Amino acid sequence: xxxxxxxxxxxxxxxxxxxxxxxxxxxxxxxxxxxxxxxxxxxxxxxxxxxxxxxxxxxxxxxxxxxxxxxxxxxxxxxxxxxxxxxxxxxxxxxxxxxxxxxxxxxxxxxxxxxxxxxxxxxxxxxxxxxxxxxxxxxxxxxxxxxxxxxxxxxxxxxxxxxxxxxxxxxxxxxxxxxxxxxxxxxxxxxxxxxxxxxxxxxxxxxxxxxxxxxxxxxxxxxxxxxxxxxxxxxxxxxxxxxxxxxxxxxxxxxxxxxxxxxxxxxxxxxxxxxxxxxxxxxxxxxxxxxxxxxxxxxxxxxxxxxxxxxxxxxxx
Amino acid sequence: xxxxxxxxxxxxxxxxxxxxxxxxxxxxxxxxxxxxxxxxxxxxxxxxxxxxxxxxxxxxxxxxxxxxxxxxxxxxxxxxxxxxxxxxxxxxxxxxxxxxxxxxxxxxxxxxxxxxxxxxxxxxxxxxxxxxxxxxxxxxxxxxxxxxxxxxxxxxxxxxxxxxxxxxxxxxxxxxxxxxxxxxxxxxxxxxxxxxxxxxxxxxxxxxxxxxxxxxxxxxxxxxxxxxxxxxxxxxxxxxxxxxxxxxxxxxxxxxxxxxxxxxxxxxxxxxxxxxxxxxxxxx
Numbered sequence: 001x002x003x004x005x006x007x008x009x010x011x012x013x014x015x016x017x018x019x020x021x022x023x024x025x026x027x028x029x030x031x032x033x034x035x036x037x038x039x040x041x042x043x044x045x046x047x048x049x050x051x052x053x054x055x056x057x058x059x060x061x062x063x064x065x066x067x068x069x070x071x072x073x074x075x076x077x078x079x080x081x082x083x084x085x086x087x088x089x090x091x092x093x094x095x096x097x098x099x100x101x102x103x104x105x106x107x108x109x110x111x112x113x114x115x116x117x118x119x120x121x122x123x124x125x126x127x128x129x130x131x132x133x134x135x136x137x138x139x140x141x142x143x144x145x146x147x148x149x150x151x152x153x154x155x156x157x158x159x160x161x162x163x164x165x166x167x168x169x170x171x172x173x174x175x176x177x178x179x180x181x182x183x184x185x186x187x188x189x190x191x192x193x194x195x196x197x198x199x200x201x202x203x204x205x206x207x208x209x210x211x212x213x214x215x216x217x218x219x220x221x222x223x224x225x226x227x228x229x230x231x232x233x234x235x236x237x238x239x240x241x242x243x244x245x246x247x248x249x250x251x252x253x254x255x256x257x258x259x260x261x262x263x264x265x266x267x268x269x270x271x272x273x274x275x276x277x278x279x280x281x282x283x284x285x286x287x288x289x290x291x292x293x294x295x296x297x298x299x300x301x302x303x304x305x306x307x308x309x310x311x312x313x314x315x316x317x
Numbered sequence: 318x319x320x321x322x323x324x325x326x327x328x329x330x331x332x333x334x335x336x337x338x339x340x341x342x343x344x345x346x347x348x349x350x351x352x353x354x355x356x357x358x359x360x361x362x363x364x365x366x367x368x369x370x371x372x373x374x375x376x377x378x379x380x381x382x383x384x385x386x387x388x389x390x391x392x393x394x395x396x397x398x399x400x401x402x403x404x405x406x407x408x409x410x411x412x413x414x415x416x417x418x419x420x421x422x423x424x425x426x427x428x429x430x431x432x433x434x435x436x437x438x439x440x441x442x443x444x445x446x447x448x449x450x451x452x453x454x455x456x457x458x459x460x461x462x463x464x465x466x467x468x469x470x471x472x473x474x475x476x477x478x479x480x481x482x483x484x485x486x487x488x489x490x491x492x493x494x495x496x497x498x499x500x501x502x503x504x505x506x507x508x509x510x511x512x513x514x515x516x517x518x519x520x521x522x523x524x525x526x527x528x529x530x531x532x533x534x535x536x537x538x539x540x541x542x543x544x545x546x547x548x549x550x551x552x553x554x555x556x557x558x559x560x561x562x563x564x565x566x567x568x569x570x571x572x573x574x575x576x577x578x579x580x581x582x583x584x585x586x587x588x589x590x591x592x593x594x595x596x597x598x599x600x601x
Contacts, residue, residue, distance in 0.1 A: 031456070055452065055487075063445045063479035070449020073434050074377050074457050078449075093439050094476070098446055102426045102436045 001217035002192045004210050006176040010147035012168035012204075013111040017042030019154025020079055020109075024050050027077065030158055033068055034081045035061045040170075041081040041111055061086045062094050068106045069098035077158060078106050084113035084167055085126035088133055099163050100136040107157050108133075112170045113143075114254035115282070115299055116204055116292040125287040131259020133165040134232040140185060141232040143167040143253070143261075145206035147175040149229060152183035160185055167203065169254075171292050174207050186230045188238035194224035197310050198242040198249045202228045202261045205252040205280065205301060212306035223310060231261050236272075239265055243275045248313040252280040252306050254296075276316035278309040318365075318539055326535050328596035329401070330360045334566045335593050336397035336410055336600060342586040344414035347422070350576040351468060352394035354499050354532065354561035358466070361538040363398045366546075368461060371403035374431035382461045383450055385435065387443020388468035388497065389423040390578070396420050399432035400600070407600045441474025443467060444494060448484050448554075451492045462549055463492045470502030473511050478523070484554040485524035493545045493555045497532065499563040501574040517558055525556045532559035567592055 024030045024046050032046050033055045047054045057064040061082055068078035080087065087110035088095070099106045110129065117125045134141045140162065144150040150168045157164045164185075177189075191206070192213055201209035206227045213223045224242050228235065243249050249269065251262035262279035269275045282299050296302045333356050341347035363369075367382045386395050393413060400407045405419070412418035419428040423438025435446050447465040454461060471477070484492065498516065500507050507513060520527045526548050530541035541557060548555045563577065564570025567589040581589055 053456070057483060058486075060479035060483065062442075062476040063448075063483055066442050066445020066476065066480065067449035067452065067483070069435060070446040070451070071453045073383065073446075073450040074379065074453030074459070076453050076456060094442055094445075097436050097439045098442050104435070 001213050001223070004176045004191070006174040008175045009172040010175040011170060011172045012144055012147055012150040013040070013170065014042045015144070015147040015150030016109055016111065016154050016166070016168055017045060019151035021045045021049065023155045023158040024053065027158055029075055030077045030079065031055065031071055032079045032081065033057055033064050035059055035064050035086065037082050040083070043081050061091045065091045065094040066098050069102060069104045072104045072106060079109050080106065081109050081111070083124060084110035084129045085124055088129040088165070089126060092132060096136055100138045103138055104163060105161050107164045107166060109154070109166045111168055113167045114169060114204070115287045115295040115301065116169050116171045116254060118170070118292045118295065119289050121289040122286040127254070127256045127282050127287065128259060129167060130231055130255050130261065131263070134259070134264065138163055139232065140164045140230065142185065142230050143203040144229050145203055145227055146173055146177050148179050148181060149177045149183065152181045153229065156183035156185060169204055173204055176207065186233045186235055188235035189227040189229065191227055192223065192225040194222040194246065196222045196246060197313055198224045198226065198246045199252060199306065199310065200226050200228050200239065200249065200261065200265055201252040202231060204254050208301070208303050209252050209306055211303040212310065215303065215307050216310055221310065221314070228261055231264055234264050234268060236268055239268055240273055243269055243273055247275060248317050249275050249277045250280060250306060250309045250313050251277065254301060255281055257281040257283055276313050278313040280305050280309050318536060323536050326360055326364060329364065330356050330535060331593045332596045332598070333360055333394065333397045333401065335590055335595060337393045338567070338581060338586055338589050339599065340393045340397070340410055340413040341580045342583065343411060345580050346414055347393050347580055348390040348578045349393070349581065350501070350563040350570060350574070351388065351497060351499065352391045353567060353570060354563045354565045355391055355466065355497050356394055356566070357535040358495065358532045358538050358559060359394055359398045361535050361542060362464060363402045365539050366542045367464070371432070374404060376434050378434070379457065380459055380461060383434065383463045385437070385443045385447040385450070385463070385465040386424060387437055387465055388440065388471050389437030391466070392420070392422065392424050395424060404432040405430065410600045440468070440471040441476040444477050444480040447492055447494065448480055448489050451489050454491055460491070462546065465492065465494045467494060467496050469496055469498045469500065469513060469516070470507050470510070472496065472513055481520070481523040481525065488552050489554050490550055490552050493549065493557065495557045495559050497561055498558050499561045501563045501577065503574065503577045505574055520556050520558070524553065526551070526553040528555065528557045530557055530559050532561035533565050
């Protein structure tokens, strides 16, 4: 098992903030919108440097999405910022009609996704957003795993012409991916080559999968670990190639089983290459208040849950 | 505007109303009521007010006036006006609501129909989009105007009021929104379904510059739109509350909400067309 180290615990949302600033410096057409959450979204630096290119819309997310769609007319590249719940479920029809169907170059950037939002509880812990967004034709769906990858993804989506949903989170997590990485939309990242099982993870669960890989190695199980940062378009070749080699699969994500990464991979494999598959995801439940680490254990998204899922998958070969 | 120009516009409006009815009859579906009511407005806007370039349409519309139809169910009207002002071939009107057509039931961009910049139909979204386009113009130092049209029933959607609050607070003063105040919606009179109360007072309370006009008097529409233009650039968004008659121009479609979303059959079509002279030629 390849060893991964990190020097800092950093939040992915700060990666978004830095990425937005850098993208804004590169391209004068980039504008940012926020619905009263500048501090939480780490958009302060962009606001300070480009006040004329920042639009504070207040607590009115539907209006924000519509304004963003309109801003593209005339060549602006709007990045909207609010929590994942208010970025998706609250404004689904606005995104569907004014952004996705209308093929508008809007970047919907969403923080505080999933259980790791923690103490605020289930009203804010959206676990359905990947499913909502991936079902929309034209929509690209990205869920980054750490600070550096979120920064790189933010910069990369500015250069892509079309609607994007970029999902990240609140807590500080290991920042282990390369600082100078170039983010390629739709290109899975091989973290550890193995032969016994394929673990496809996204978002915060990528680091959890690395931790699980080390435990599995001690048990003599050689896990292949792949970071699927782009859920749509899915890197089909990477998934099929790995599954063909290991012949059993585990998916891991901070999302409902319904509609998430596991669902996308299960669909691909059942059509192209039926393979035993286990999912580490939330099983049709809403979350609750608590500290993130405890919630991840209670809802089955912790390191031992991935290890156990691997054991179940391997015996099904 | 001299009398001859007004008469010319009236004859175009008559032709446009014929198009609307023939298109909806041909599709056996569509929304004639509001489309007939707003015909004079749309003809005035596209023939006399907008600074636009139909032959060289681009989504961005830099240095051109823009128009957004928020109440997208008036699509038959918009398509007729777009075709007759040169955005696309007139013959294409015959494909309205048919399979593989660019003329979708509600306006869309997916088929790249010239003249349409965003999809609409799911109500209440157009004002936000128009405001976004207006901000884009300001950022681009483009001093042209963004126009939009909204139904009155549509104002029951809360997003409009988010947008209305935003536009005045942020001084979006390069937008002229028009509300088709016909007092009717699918289920009946707006006053009975969910009354808008004093619409003018509401917009004044939201700090908009409010104008009013009779949307079925084409001369008045042109005059008020020209006045509205002089009200732009003064720190406030402009709204025109436009009184219209749903189904205007066809006697049996007026005074009722029943023709909001019903297609005339062949017999009803003939009866309606008999009231609307063919002036510049029906489409084939």
